[in-house]
Amino acid sequence: MKFRYWILMVVGVLSMTVNAQTLTRDEAQIRSALNSFSAMADQGAYEYLGRLFSPELTVDYTSLFGGEPQKVSRQDLMKQWAGFLPGFDTTYHELSNMQVVVNGSSVSAKVDITASHWLGDDGFWAVTGEYAFLMAKVEGHWHITSVTLKANSEDGSRDILAQAPRFAEQKLKAKEARKNSFE
Template sequence: MNANARSMTVDEAKIRSQIHSFSVFADQGAFDYLGRVFAPQLTVDYSDLFGTEVQRIERRALLQQWAGFLPGFDATLHELSNLVVTVTGDKARARAEFIARHWLGETGFWSVSGDYEFGLIKAEQHWQISSIRLIRKAEQGSRDILATVPQHARQNWLEREARKITD
């Protein structure tokens, strides 16, 4: 075993797991699990990407927004790299480079890359994301696909849910 394997603290490992879960659960449409990584109230800042206002939102409302949108794609892949975590008591900051790819049909594709900045808080022994800021660096493909995605979200989600193993 590498001597550096132990140099990560338990808190840093928990934070890294939450950050990676954020992207994996979103790609899988696992919104019930995705809710576990967020604080009850959080700040979401996608103003650099969409020009929208920074939102202070309840996690349930955020998950409802995402559930009405993300499953509308045929596939998404949010890849994170170069994750840096700084812990200060019961608060933490994390920054990661990302590429978020989105497919719709045979020709619909949109990708955005940049940095995510996360704020986290510790609630009991669990770390929760309390803020997300997306910093856009580049885009490929066309945002045009975003307009039709919500039309497919419910049906795609139902089809994916039907494949769950529940017993």
């Protein structure tokens, strides 16, 4: 019994070691940035979220809303999102199945997404699909240069999308007031 336990422990440790070694420092930074992309958006941390993007980037939500891909500055993108996302009572952007391909100082990454939005007692809207990211390494940091949503399905009502901006400024100010300062 002890021998079997010892064998399982050794196999487990070796397995963890092999998995840890296959992830490079760049891949860890990239995966951290992509996971932070969704977490910071959900937390309304736009001053930090903006750091993940290149000074100018391409944003493509045409599969969901039509139109054309946009070239925007990261400041303008953060203003857009800060004028919209905080208006919901809760958002949750769940990422899964992350696939990262590093090619020197550029990256292509894909991740499955379910973006859920709640507003009021009955307001709910979610979209599922895939985000495709392009990233570039500049001065030792990986920056998102392009984000494309390939929407697959929706649930709930888009009606709440028009309502959320009315509450965004007030709710963002309330979040800011709860911010902890370390100065």
